[in-house]
Amino acid sequence: MENAISTGGQVTIPGEQPVTPENLILPDVVEEEIRNFDFLQSDAAKKYFADADFALKQGRHIQPYGDDYKIWDFVNTYFNKGLAWYYERLYGIFLRRETNERDLYFYLEFAEDNKGKFGYDRNIPIEDRHVVFGILLLNVYREKFFEEKVMKWEELEYLIEESEQKEHWQKLLYGDVRRNYTPNEKNEVKKKIRRSVSWFEKLGWTRWIDQEKIHFEILPGIDRLAKLYSREINHVDVILEYLEGENRQPEIPV
Amino acid sequence: MQEELFTSLSGNFEFLIPQDKESLLVLYHLFTRIENREIEESFTLKDFHDSIDDVALYLRREKSVQKEILARRLSHHFFTTLKAGDAYHFQLTVFSRDLLKLLKDELQPHYEGVELIHTFTRTLPLYDDDMSSVEKFGYWFNNHYEPARKVILAHTDSLQRFVDGRISELKQILKTDVKKARDLITRFIIVFEQIGKQTEGIIKTLKFKEVVVEKIKGAEEKFSATKEEWEKYMKIQEEIMIFFENVDRRILSISDKIEHTCSRLKSLYDTLRYKQEFKMRLEKFLNLLLVHSGVNDGEIVFPDCIGKKTIPCIREKFYYVPSYYFGNINPSALPDLAEDEEYRMKREHEKISMLQRQESVSKWVNEMICILERGNSAQYEEWFEKIFEAEKNLEVPVDVCYDMIQICNKSKIFTLDVESELYTAKTDPVTLWKMQFQPVDR
Numbered sequence A: 001m002e003n004a005i006s007t008g009g010q011v012t013i014p015g016e017q018p019v020t021p022e023n024l025i026l027p028d029v030v031e032e033e034i035r036n037f038d039f040l041q042s043d044a045a046k047k048y049f050a051d052a053d054f055a056l057k058q059g060r061h062i063q064p065y066g067d068d069y070k071i072w073d074f075v076n077t078y079f080n081k082g083l084a085w086y087y088e089r090l091y092g093i094f095l096r097r098e099t100n101e102r103d104l105y106f107y108l109e110f111a112e113d114n115k116g117k118f119g120y121d122r123n124i125p126i127e128d129r130h131v132v133f134g135i136l137l138l139n140v141y142r143e144k145f146f147e148e149k150v151m152k153w154e155e156l157e158y159l160i161e162e163s164e165q166k167e168h169w170q171k172l173l174y175g176d177v178r179r180n181y182t183p184n185e186k187n188e189v190k191k192k193i194r195r196s197v198s199w200f201e202k203l204g205w206t207r208w209i210d211q212e213k214i215h216f217e218i219l220p221g222i223d224r225l226a227k228l229y230s231r232e233i234n235h236v237d238v239i240l241e242y243l244e245g246e247n248r249q250p251e252i253p254v
Numbered sequence B: 001m002q003e004e005l006f007t008s009l010s011g012n013f014e015f016l017i018p019q020d021k022e023s024l025l026v027l028y029h030l031f032t033r034i035e036n037r038e039i040e041e042s043f044t045l046k047d048f049h050d051s052i053d054d055v056a057l058y059l060r061r062e063k064s065v066q067k068e069i070l071a072r073r074l075s076h077h078f079f080t081t082l083k084a085g086d087a088y089h090f091q092l093t094v095f096s097r098d099l100l101k102l103l104k105d106e107l108q109p110h111y112e113g114v115e116l117i118h119t120f121t122r123t124l125p126l127y128d129d130d131m132s133s134v135e136k137f138g139y140w141f142n143n144h145y146e147p148a149r150k151v152i153l154a155h156t157d158s159l160q161r162f163v164d165g166r167i168s169e170l171k172q173i174l175k176t177d178v179k180k181a182r183d184l185i186t187r188f189i190i191v192f193e194q195i196g197k198q199t200e201g202i203i204k205t206l207k208f209k210e211v212v213v214e215k216i217k218g219a220e221e222k223f224s225a226t227k228e229e230w231e232k233y234m235k236i237q238e239e240i241m242i243f244f245e246n247v248d249r250r251i252l253s254i255s256d257k258i259e260h261t262c263s264r265l266k267s268l269y270d271t272l273r274y275k276q277e278f279k280m281r282l283e284k285f286l287n288l289l290l291v292h293s294g295v296n297d298g299e300i301v302f303p304d305c306i307g308k309k310t311i312p313c314i315r316e317k318f319y320y321v322p323s324y325y326f327g328n329i330n331p332s333a334l335p336d337l338a339e340d341e342e343y344r345m346k347r348e349h350e351k352i353s354m355l356q357r358q359e360s361v362s363k364w365v366n367e368m369i370c371i372l373e374r375g376n377s378a379q380y381e382e383w384f385e386k387i388f389e390a391e392k393n394l395e396v397p398v399d400v401c402y403d404m405i406q407i408c409n410k411s412k413i414f415t416l417d418v419e420s421e422l423y424t425a426k427t428d429p430v431t432l433w434k435m436q437f438q439p440v441d442r
Helices: A043-057 A066-091 A128-143 A153-161 A166-174 A183-203 A220-228 A230-234 A236-243 B002-016 B021-035 B045-059 B067-074 B094-107 B116-123 B134-175 B178-218 B227-292 B341-373 B380-391 B395-410
Strands: A005-007 A010-012 A094-100 A103-109 A123-125 A150-152 A206-210 A215-218 B079-084 B087-092 B294-296 B299-301 B310-312 B414-424 B431-439
Touching: A043 A066, A043 A103, A066 A094, A066 A103, A094 A220, A103 A220, A103 B310, A128 A183, A128 A215, A128 A220, A128 B227, A128 B299, A150 A153, A153 A166, A153 A183, A166 A183, A166 B227, A183 A206, A183 A220, A220 A230, A230 A236, A230 B227, A236 B227, B021 B045, B021 B067, B021 B087, B021 B094, B045 B067, B045 B087, B087 B094, B116 B134, B116 B178, B134 B227, B178 B227, B341 B380, B341 B395, B341 B431, B380 B395, B380 B431, B395 B414, B395 B431
Parallel strands: none
Antiparallel strands: A005 A010, A094 A103, A123 B310, A150 A215, A206 A215, B079 B087, B294 B299, B414 B431
16 A cells, blocks of 8 residues: 655655656656567467457447456556557557546547448447537546546436526427426436446446446546547637637637 | 433433533633633632623623523532632532533644654553553553543544545645646645645554554463463453554545545646646536537437547347247246356357347248248248258258248238148258248239
8 A cells, every 4th residue: 555655845655756746747658569469379368358359349448447457457468569559450440548537548449531440330429419418427527536436316417407507408308498397208318318327338438336226437438538529629619609600610620 | 220320311411511602602711711820720700700791792692691590500510619718719620621621622633733653652652661560561551541542532533534624625726726726736735745744644653553562462471370360461452452453444544545635636736737727628518519409309419510429339239120929928027036157148148049040030031021022932941951051050940930830820911832742851850841932822
C-alpha cells in the first residue's frame, strides 16, 4: 500500500519523487513497438488472446474491472509487443490505449479514411438516443471526481422531472412536455434508459449494480464518447452559431 | 441492575442533561470564566446571575430568564452550594466540568494538526519495568492504558473528521472558477501537505503499536509461572489486542481515504487546467443536443450537422427467426435451478445448437415453400440428400420433412404424394418413403 508522506513541506509517495507543482505531471513512458506476431506463441496468448480478441471485435472497451481484468492485463502487457500491430496489419484498424483520470482502457478504432476489414455490417452506428444519454453520463463521470461514479434511477428521475433542463429531457424522452405523464409512459422511459445502460454495459462503458432498480457504475471507458465527439465538443460554439442562424454550415477543423 | 439504572436515568433525565440552550451556555460560560480566572472556583450568586445575563444578551432573549428556576434545576448535578459566613458560594461539580470539557473537545478537538503518533507516544509508552511483574503490568494497564485508550479513540475520531473535512474542502476547490487555476493549485497543495502530515503520523503509529504488541507478547514466559498470573496477563493481552484491532481498522480506513485522495490529487493536477474548460464545453454540448434535437417516430434525432459515429463491432446474429414452440410450458415460470458453471455453459451451448438447427430448418422450409409457390414440385429424397450434405446434421432434413408434412396437412394449396417405395439414403441407415411435395393446381 502506498502512502503519501510529508517531508519538510513536500509531499511524497514512497518510492517516487517529491510531488511539487513542477513534477506532478508524470512523464510518458516511451516503449518501443514490436512489429511481429511472436506474442501469439506466449502462454498468456493461449489463455487470453481469444477472449480479448472477441471482446474488442464486439466493440468492447477493456478496463481493469471485474471479469475483464485478466484480458485487460493481457492487452496491456502485449499492446506494444505485437498486439496493436496485429490489428493494424491484419484488420486495418487501430488498437487504442487511452487513459481517463489515470485509468487505462483499450478499444478498436477505425483509421481516419477507411474502416479496414470492419466495413459492411462489421460496425455499428451509435444511436442518437444513446449518445445524448452517454454524454450525460460522461458529464456525471467528470463531476464525481472524488466520489464513486455511481448513478441511481432517483438521480435520473430528478434530472427528468426537476432539473433546469427537465423540459428538454421530457421533450426527447416523452415526445412532448406536459405537467404529468401516465405510469405507462414513465415505465416506457425507464425501459428506454435501461436499454441504453445495457447497451453501454456491452461496450464496457457502464456496469450494472442492480439492473431492475437502474443502479449502475459509470466506467472509465465512457471517455470514448469524448474521443468520438471531440471535434464537436471542442467546437461547440461554432455549431451553436450555425444552429442559431448566425453562421453557415459549420466548418469544424480536423 | 440494568432496570434500576434505567429507572434512575429516566427519573433524573431533566437534571442530568441541560434541557435548553440557556442552561448549557450558562454552565459553559461559568466554566470558561473560571478557566480564564475571571471568577473564583467558588463563585458567587452575582457571578452566576451575571453569566445568565451575558447568555441572555448573546441569545437576544427579550424575556428575562427565570434565574431562580434555572439555579434550582442546575443545582442537582452541575454545581454544589457552600456556605461561607453569611454568603453562599457555588462550585461546578466534577461531573459538570467533565461534561463541559467533553463537549468542548467534541467541537474543538485539540488534536487538529497534531499527528496521531504524538497521542500514542504521550499516552501509551510501555517500559521494560512495566513488564517486570504482573502487578506492575496491571498498574500500567489500569493507569496508563485505560486513560490512553479513550484519548486515542477520540483522536482517531478527530482524525477521521479532519480527513473528511480536507476532502470536502478539495471538492469545493474543484467547483471554483477555473480561471484562477494557479491559485487553486496552491490551495490544494496546502491541503495535500496537511493530509500528508497526518499520513506520516499514521505510518509511525502503526509501527509504534507493533512495538507495544511485540513487547506484550514477548513477555508470555515471564507470566506463566502461576495460573493466576497467567490468567491476569492473558486477560490484559486480549483486551489490548481487541482495542488495537479496532484502532487498526479505523486507521486503515482513514489511510485508504488519504491514499485514494492523494492518487486523485496527482491526476487532478494533470488535468485541472484542461479538464475544467473541457467540462464546460461538454456541458454546452449536452445542452446543444438537448435543445436542438428533435423526435421522430419516438426516436431522438440530432441536428444534421452532428454526424453519426460508428464503432467497430461484429454482432452475432441469426438470419432467420427460429420458429420455436414451447407447448404449454411458460418458460418464465420455470424455477431457477442451482446449476454449476460448467453445466450452465453446456446447457447454453445446447440451446444455441438447437436454435441454430431451428434456424436451418426454417431456412430450408422457406426455400421449399418458395419452390412450391413458383408451381414446381419437390422430390423430398433429393432434398434430403441436399440438406444433409449442407448441414451435416441428420436432424435437420428429418425436421424439415416433418414441418413440410405438417404444412401440407394444414394447407389447401400444397399436397404430399407418398409413393409406396422405400428410398435408402446415401447416409445409411436412414430409409424413407419416396415423397413428392407439390402445389394443388399442378
